[in-house]
Amino acid sequence: MQQPNQIIQILHLEDNALDAELIQDRLELDGMRCSIRLTMNRDEFASALASGSWDIVLCDYNIPGYDGSSALQLVRKHFPAIPVIMLSSSLSEEEAVKCLHMGASDYLLKQSLTRLPSAISRAMDQAKTALQKEQAEQRFRALLEFAPDAMVIVDSDGTIALLNSQAERLFGYERRELLGKPLSVLIPERFRASHRAHVDRYHAAPTHKSMRAGFELIALRKDGSEMAADISLSPLETLDGTLTISMIRDITERRKLEANQMRAQRMETIGGFAGNIAHDLNNALSPVLMSLELLRLQYPESSDLVEMIESGTRRGAEMLRQLLVFSKGSFVESKPVDPARLIEDLRMVLSKSFPSNINLRLKVDEDIPRVMGDSTQIHQVLMNLCLNARDAMPDGGVLTVAAECVDIDASYASIVPNASRGRHVVFRVSDSGSGIEPQVLDRIFEPFFSTKPQGKGTGLGLSIVVGIVKSHRGFINAYSSPGAGSTFAVYIPTSVSDESDSIDPIAVESSLRGDGETVLVVDDVAGILGAAGSVLEALNFRPVLASDGISGLDRVDEIGSDLAVVITDIHMPGMDGRNFVAKLRERRPDVGIIVMSGNLEEEIVDEFKSMGVTTFLGKPFTQDKLTAALRSAIVK
Numbered sequence: 001m002q003q004p005n006q007i008i009q010i011l012h013l014e015d016n017a018l019d020a021e022l023i024q025d026r027l028e029l030d031g032m033r034c035s036i037r038l039t040m041n042r043d044e045f046a047s048a049l050a051s052g053s054w055d056i057v058l059c060d061y062n063i064p065g066y067d068g069s070s071a072l073q074l075v076r077k078h079f080p081a082i083p084v085i086m087l088s089s090s091l092s093e094e095e096a097v098k099c100l101h102m103g104a105s106d107y108l109l110k111q112s113l114t115r116l117p118s119a120i121s122r123a124m125d126q127a128k129t130a131l132q133k134e135q136a137e138q139r140f141r142a143l144l145e146f147a148p149d150a151m152v153i154v155d156s157d158g159t160i161a162l163l164n165s166q167a168e169r170l171f172g173y174e175r176r177e178l179l180g181k182p183l184s185v186l187i188p189e190r191f192r193a194s195h196r197a198h199v200d201r202y203h204a205a206p207t208h209k210s211m212r213a214g215f216e217l218i219a220l221r222k223d224g225s226e227m228a229a230d231i232s233l234s235p236l237e238t239l240d241g242t243l244t245i246s247m248i249r250d251i252t253e254r255r256k257l258e259a260n261q262m263r264a265q266r267m268e269t270i271g272g273f274a275g276n277i278a279h280d281l282n283n284a285l286s287p288v289l290m291s292l293e294l295l296r297l298q299y300p301e302s303s304d305l306v307e308m309i310e311s312g313t314r315r316g317a318e319m320l321r322q323l324l325v326f327s328k329g330s331f332v333e334s335k336p337v338d339p340a341r342l343i344e345d346l347r348m349v350l351s352k353s354f355p356s357n358i359n360l361r362l363k364v365d366e367d368i369p370r371v372m373g374d375s376t377q378i379h380q381v382l383m384n385l386c387l388n389a390r391d392a393m394p395d396g397g398v399l400t401v402a403a404e405c406v407d408i409d410a411s412y413a414s415i416v417p418n419a420s421r422g423r424h425v426v427f428r429v430s431d432s433g434s435g436i437e438p439q440v441l442d443r444i445f446e447p448f449f450s451t452k453p454q455g456k457g458t459g460l461g462l463s464i465v466v467g468i469v470k471s472h473r474g475f476i477n478a479y480s481s482p483g484a485g486s487t488f489a490v491y492i493p494t495s496v497s498d499e500s501d502s503i504d505p506i507a508v509e510s511s512l513r514g515d516g517e518t519v520l521v522v523d524d525v526a527g528i529l530g531a532a533g534s535v536l537e538a539l540n541f542r543p544v545l546a547s548d549g550i551s552g553l554d555r556v557d558e559i560g561s562d563l564a565v566v567i568t569d570i571h572m573p574g575m576d577g578r579n580f581v582a583k584l585r586e587r588r589p590d591v592g593i594i595v596m597s598g599n600l601e602e603e604i605v606d607e608f609k610s611m612g613v614t615t616f617l618g619k620p621f622t623q624d625k626l627t628a629a630l631r632s633a634i635v636k
Contacts, residue, residue, distance in 0.1 A: 154243065
């Protein structure tokens with residue numbers, strides 16, 4: 001509809017001046033205010049089309065040397081928003097349909113122009129509506145791209161109609177690979193029925209067109225890996241009907257944190273329960289042990305029986321003592337303990353008692369500080385871990401015991417049960433054995449849980465280790481995967497610290513200051529990403545974060561030549577650190593690379609060195625060590 005005071009700008013292609021005059025008279029007779037530019041051949045039309053701002057094009061279908069369909073194609077190619085009405089003295093029905101399929105808004109016969117004014121108004125209204133729809137779609141697509149979570153939009157048949165770049169990165173697909181595919185391709189087959197049930201319940205609700213529905217499910221990436229996902233469904237009303245927006249968030253890390261918290265609570269509950277039982281049973285066994293000597297004197301002929309009872313009772317008492325250590329920790333008379341001396345004592349014992357097919361490697365940082373605690377108990381912890389490592393390598397292998405000083409910051413302490421902020425010495429005991437299955441790794445610190453054959457162990461060894469470490473105000477982490485060996489890291493504070501003694505990574509001054517260089521950090525642990533980002537910002541670098549190797553490569557492409565250094569973890573889902581560094585070298589052979597891990601074994605370091613990596617960080621790293629690594633990587 002023509003707006004008040006609006007003058008409609010019309011471009012008219014017509015080789016007959018009389019016909020052009022009749023069309024103009026028809027529009028003026030109808031009261032339509034127009035400004036008409038008449039062109040009579042191809043060159044004039046193309047020149048006017050490019051130089052003017054037109055509301056509508058009227059096009060004669062039959063122009064000598066230039067047919068109307070060619071003119072229509074020209075308008076559609078360069079100015080698709082301008083409506084076109086085809087005019088002809090003799091336009092067959094087949095030709096008219098062809099014009100409509102090519103994008104014409106309407107067609108009229110010159111012998112019947114009474115409908116022309118209304119056809120122009122309708123064509124302009126349709127063009128305005130289409131433009132508004134396109135602008136709305138553009139705004140919606142822009143909002144979709146700025147959304148922090150993966151967004152997948154499906155139609156009523158469950159077919160993917162739209163998705164954002166976050167969804168591409170989360171699932172590892174390119175957009176074109178998912179458009180038009182059923183949403184079920186993003187769900188493992190065993191969970192598709194339950195997902196369908198969730199969706200059906202959502203659509204069956206009387207108010208589903210205005211409600212949101214949320215649930216948790218396992219999602220499937222392109223590479224076949226699975227992740228825990230929080231899915232929220234909400235409606236989207238469009239001219240084509242109601243679509244469903246699926247907002248998808250990876251909650252794998254949240255699940256890990258919840259599992260750690262649950263394990264810590266379970267261990268605390270088991271510890272209290274075991275401690276109470278141990279205390280009562282110990283009281284019950286004490287008079288038995290005290291009475292055995294009397295029985296031996298009164299019944300000398302039964303001395304063998306008495307010794308058997310005594311042996312069993314003493315074994316039971318020892319197990320109870322271990323339970324008490326596990327549940328409540330043992331008394332620690334804190335004295336300065338030299339980690340280097342501990343490792344040297346360990347060398348003397350292990351070199352004489354371990355089989356020759358186990359290659360023993362011991363490493364201690366220079367000027368390592370002393371810890372406060374009981375040297376005998378810490379020695380017991382390390383010895384227990386070394387014995388377990390020996391048992392994990394029946395055919396021989398490499399046993400590495402290392403000690404270094406680290407600073408635990410608030411971010412790392414918040415994601416590790418029993419961890420505290422401040423300076424620690426970390427003792428790492430690593431083996432090259434077959435590794436530990438994830439379901440077993442989650443239970444190894446539980447009392448009475450053992451993977452050894454029946455009769456070969458009590459299942460209290462690692463529980464005792466936990467009790468001793470806790471009594472020293474420390475904590476322990478285990479890293480392992482099948483076929484990759486195991487590493488146990490024991491953290492003991494260098495002194496009893498409080499909040500005032502802890503290290504604030506943002507407050508510490510450093511000799512290295514960045515100049516806004518971009519540093520990419522790739523790690524699947526959100527807490528480590530956050531901590532690294534805070535330190536890098538404090539050092540005046542621009543941190544960019546990625547949660548796995550696939551998204552890390554995407555970030556590399558986005559950053560381009562501004563990328564100065566890449567810091568990457570080794571063990572990550574999807575694409576691990578090895579494959580990430582290999583692909584990174586193909587794309588950016590010049591960029592500095594820092595590899596970090598909680599288990600930097602010599603073989604792993606050698607493998608990365610073969611790819612040109614010379615800088616490594618052990619987790620958790622201090623700000624000073626990060627600074628030194630950055631200095632090394634940037635110089636190179």
